[in-house]
Amino acid sequence: MYGTMVRIRRFEERAGELVEAGEIKTPCHLYIGQEGVAVGVSAALAREDYVWGGHRSHGHYLAKGGGLRAMMAELFGKATGCSMGRGGSMHLVAPEVGIFGTVPLVAGTIPLAVGSALASKLRGDQRVAVSFFGDGATDEGHFHESMNLAALYQLPVIFVCENNFYSSHMHLLEHRAEDNIHKLGEAHGMPAVRLDGNDVIAVYRATVDAVNRARNRGGPMLLECRTYRWRGHVGSAWDLDVGVKRKDELKDWLPKDPIARVRVSLVEDGMQQEEFDRIEQGIRSELEEAVAFARESPYPDESELLDHVFHSGKGCQ
Amino acid sequence: MRSLSYAQAIREAHAQLLANDPRVFVIGQGLWSPWYAGTSLQEIEKEFGRNRVLDSPVSENATAGVAVGAAIAGMRPILFHPRMDFMLLAVDPIVNQAANWSYMFGGQVGVPVVIRSVINRGGEQGAQHSQAVHAFFMHVPGLKVVMPSTPYDAKGLLIAAVNDGNPVMYIDDRWLYAEVGEVPEEMYSVPIGQAAIRREGRDVTVVSTSYMTKQASKAAEILAERGVDSELIDLRSIKPWDAEVVLASVRKTGRLVVADGAWRTCGVAAEIAATVAGEALHHLRAPISRVTLPDTPAPTSRALEHTYYPDAQAIVTCVEKLLVE
Numbered sequence: 001m002y003g004t005m006v007r008i009r010r011f012e013e014r015a016g017e018l019v020e021a022g023e024i025k026t027p028c029h030l031y032i033g034q035e036g037v038a039v040g041v042s043a044a045l046a047r048e049d050y051v052w053g054g055h056r057s058h059g060h061y062l063a064k065g066g067g068l069r070a071m072m073a074e075l076f077g078k079a080t081g082c083s084m085g086r087g088g089s090m091h092l093v094a095p096e097v098g099i100f101g102t103v104p105l106v107a108g109t110i111p112l113a114v115g116s117a118l119a120s121k122l123r124g125d126q127r128v129a130v131s132f133f134g135d136g137a138t139d140e141g142h143f144h145e146s147m148n149l150a151a152l153y154q155l156p157v158i159f160v161c162e163n164n165f166y167s168s169h170m171h172l173l174e175h176r177a178e179d180n181i182h183k184l185g186e187a188h189g190m191p192a193v194r195l196d197g198n199d200v201i202a203v204y205r206a207t208v209d210a211v212n213r214a215r216n217r218g219g220p221m222l223l224e225c226r227t228y229r230w231r232g233h234v235g236s237a238w239d240l241d242v243g244v245k246r247k248d249e250l251k252d253w254l255p256k257d258p259i260a261r262v263r264v265s266l267v268e269d270g271m272q273q274e275e276f277d278r279i280e281q282g283i284r285s286e287l288e289e290a291v292a293f294a295r296e297s298p299y300p301d302e303s304e305l306l307d308h309v310f311h312s313g314k315g316c317q
Numbered sequence: 318m319r320s321l322s323y324a325q326a327i328r329e330a331h332a333q334l335l336a337n338d339p340r341v342f343v344i345g346q347g348l349w350s351p352w353y354a355g356t357s358l359q360e361i362e363k364e365f366g367r368n369r370v371l372d373s374p375v376s377e378n379a380t381a382g383v384a385v386g387a388a389i390a391g392m393r394p395i396l397f398h399p400r401m402d403f404m405l406l407a408v409d410p411i412v413n414q415a416a417n418w419s420y421m422f423g424g425q426v427g428v429p430v431v432i433r434s435v436i437n438r439g440g441e442q443g444a445q446h447s448q449a450v451h452a453f454f455m456h457v458p459g460l461k462v463v464m465p466s467t468p469y470d471a472k473g474l475l476i477a478a479v480n481d482g483n484p485v486m487y488i489d490d491r492w493l494y495a496e497v498g499e500v501p502e503e504m505y506s507v508p509i510g511q512a513a514i515r516r517e518g519r520d521v522t523v524v525s526t527s528y529m530t531k532q533a534s535k536a537a538e539i540l541a542e543r544g545v546d547s548e549l550i551d552l553r554s555i556k557p558w559d560a561e562v563v564l565a566s567v568r569k570t571g572r573l574v575v576a577d578g579a580w581r582t583c584g585v586a587a588e589i590a591a592t593v594a595g596e597a598l599h600h601l602r603a604p605i606s607r608v609t610l611p612d613t614p615a616p617t618s619r620a621l622e623h624t625y626y627p628d629a630q631a632i633v634t635c636v637e638k639l640l641v642e
Contacts, residue, residue, distance in 0.1 A: 050390065084423025093422040100389045100426050105413050111379040112414065115386020115394075122342060122368065122392065142409070145379030152374065309458050310483045311419040311427030 001043050001200050002262045003279050005035040008059045009259060010283045011068065014291065015058070015075060015089075016236030023295075024075045026088030031059035033198075033230035036258030037162050038063035040203025041130060041223075044211050045098075050116040050129040052109035053102035055090045056229075060102065060132050066094035072290040078297035085300040086308065098127075107133060107140035110159070114150045117157035117220075128156040128214040136167025138181050144188065147222070151189035156214035158207065159185075159222045162197060164229040165249070185222035197225030198258040228253040319502060324494040326468035327357040330475040331395065333504050335365045338393060341479060344384055345397025345433075348372040354399055354435070355494050381407035381432070385415045385484075388430035393479050398434040401488070402448045415484040416459030431478045433487040436527070436578070438615060439622060447615035449579040451526075454486045455556040455588070461509055462486040462556040466530035468498040470553055473507030481509060490528045490578075512559035514566070518548035521572040521636050524563055526552050526585055529576040529608070535629035540636055547636065555585050563589060564597050571602035572639045576632055581609040603642035606635045 012032045018024040031038070034056075042051070042063035053060040061071055066082065074081025075089055083093050090104040100116070103109060113131035120127040137143050138161060150157050161181050165172045172179055185192025195202055203225055210221040230250065232239025239246065263276070321329065334341045343361070349372040353359045362370035373380040377398065384396035398404040404411075415428045438447035454462050461483060465471040471489060478485035515530065516537055525533040530551040537547040548566050552558050567573050573593055575586035586607040593605060608627050616625055 052386075083421060083425075086423050087421050091421040093425055095425060101418060101422055103414065103421065105409060108382075108409060108414055109386075111382020111410060112386030112389065114379065115383035115388070116390035117386075118383055119387040119390035119392045122387075123339075142378055142382065145374075145376035146382065148374060149376060149379050149383060153371075308420050308424030310461075311424055311429075312482075 001039050001204065002259070002266060004039045004063055005200065005259045005262065006279060007068070007283050008035045008038065008062050010287060011062060012058060014287050016231070018075070018291070019236045026075055026077065026090070027234050028075065028089045028236075029056040029234050030231045030236065031056055033253065033257070034162055034164055034227045035059055036200040036203055037160065037197045037225045037227055038132070040200040041132075041160055041207045043204050044207035045128070045130065048098055049127050050098045050100065050113065051132070052113040052116070052129065053092070053099075053132045054106065054109060054134065054137070055104035056134070057092055057102035057132065058089070061092045061094060061099060064094070064099055065097035066092065066099055068286060069290040069293050070094075073294040073297050076294040076297070077299060078294055079300040080293070080297040107137035107142040109133075110137065110142050111146045111149075114146045114155060114157050117150065117155035118153060120156055121153070126215055128158065128211055130158045130160055132160050132162060134167065135161060135163040135165065135172055135181060136175065137161070138184065139167070139175055147184065147188035147190065147220075150220040154217065154219040156217070157220045158210045158214060159220065161222065161224045163224055163226050166229055166233065168233045182222065182224040190220045190222055192222035192224065194224045195226065197227035198256045198261065200258055200262055228256070230254070318499040320497050321468050321500040322494065323468045323471050323489070323496045324355055324357040326472040326500045327475060327489060328359055328361065329500070330472040331358060331361055332364065334395070334476060334479050335361075335369060337504065340391065340393040341395065342369040342371065342392060343395045343397060344371040344373055344380060345399070346373055346375065346403070347399045348397065354397065355491055357489070357494065377403050377406035378409060381410035382414065384430050384432070385410045385428055388428045389418065389426055393429050395431045395433055395479065398432070400437045400446060401434045401450050402445050404432070404434045405450065411454070411460070411484070412457050416457045418459070419483070420459060427482050428484050429482045431475070431485050431487050433489070435489055435491055437491040439492065439626070441617045441619060441622065442615070443617040444614035451486070451488050451555060452579055452584045455585060460484050460486055460556060461554065462488065463509055463554045464488045464527040465553060466493060466527050466551050468496060468500045470507050470513070472500055473505050474509070474553065476504055477506035477509050480506065485509065488527070492528045493531065496531070507553065510554045510557040510559060512562045513551045513553055514562065515549040515551050516547060518546035519570055520546045521574060521639060522548045522550060522563070522566040522570045523574045523576060523632060523636070524550045524552060524589055525576040526555060527578065529578050529627070532627070532629045533576055533632055536632035536636070539629065539633050545636060545640065552585070558589070560592055560596070564593065567593050567597050568600045571600055573601070573605045574608060574632060574635050574639065575605070576608040576627070578626070579610055580612050581607060582612050584609055603639040606639055608632050608635050
């Protein structure tokens, strides 16, 4: 899990640089600071389990096993991208690992996740669905309607709220009357837990419990993972311009870095510096290879502009 | 051949689809209610069980999203909205999600969902229980929109919609539920995007959708008594719509009336008029004319309702006006 978190962090840092350099134009919502959530959750899932995300889903995609090169090429708008240059940062797909689409309409994929869980129940298979969304999404009607439906039909879906304390530029208490997202589970008829989202082991353990429950027809669960978005809502900037309060908050949150925390315990367990270096070097060379691939890849051909409005094949399984 | 009502034909299509494909299920409001969607789903949950026929809470938005998500995950859901008005609460899953999904991911993931809704008006129900907003959905790339007018098409288009593999809006009309017509017992598909020529004629082309096809047929009888020979084209699908058949007919008759039971501005009739003007202007011997609702919400009082909904006489008046141009 440590390596996956670092891989996400370095991808996001590199993407931020490429945004600043003007090489990447698609709006990128960086996941830096929240890696513990995607990685802890995904480590508890099987390859065929469904994962649904939103606008800030680079981390979900990599954690679940989506191809790094294909995502980098997608950020460059290239034909070799995971969405063939039709999606950009906010529309990622990797059907081979259970990601059938992440999209930026806030809360838009929450009912879709419930639908995939219904499909799983109707087929009688063992797949569970995970819906990742932020604190802002809990303001949407989609979310409340979906929670009720999932509990009513006892569906194998896990609602993972990544409470990063910001809905775009608005602090949690500017967009919610109370800091009580975990209580919405009980209101909608399902258990819920509030977690330190920067503790990847805690997230992993809670997800294992929720997955076991869902696979055994125990119904849905809500996990509120409290974490913090280090960068701005969109782009590479640190977003300090939104106010002094945010600057103070960031000072408190930086030491809670989910990666640094795992590193401390790995050092205590005797992991050597050379091993950390090897992980870093491996990721660095993978990233530079991916950037080179993305740069060299062709753009989609203009003659293909009208393709794919309709799906020609059969529905994906 | 055996005859069925339009409502029975819809029910039979559902039953055969449920029986033949384990991926098919139905979800929406009122499916277990004693009214059974105007009998069009009469006791279907008793035959196939409440696991596959789910009467949903009043959560149009999430229910639509659930159907879309299940379709992406490989099922073949039929989502049901008992009125089009209610479906407007579910526009995000339909337009932002289902319609765009294939394109956004380079055609790698399809959304084989059928979104059935009903035009259910009259009886002094008023503005929020009467709307026919099919043109909204016709506007959106990635959606197909079908509107059967006969029992035969009601069955065949539903089967085609479920098997299409893309999001299809299936829009039926409560004012047609009692119509009776021949319907084969076996499963069959009516191709999406193909119009039907209901009557051949040489003086005027009348293109209609759904219930207005019935009114157009009545109008043609009245006009025939007065020596006017109308050609009637029932669009059946409004997206994609059969421009080839319409254009060929207009090139023959030189006159076009489009009858659609919805608002005038940016409606089906406007789109067809624009296409015909662009492709066959020199064949027109008279201006194109539209028979639609006025750009006004539906009233309640029967006195106003009577004037609000166009009928066969409105089409007759329109045609006669064109003939003196």
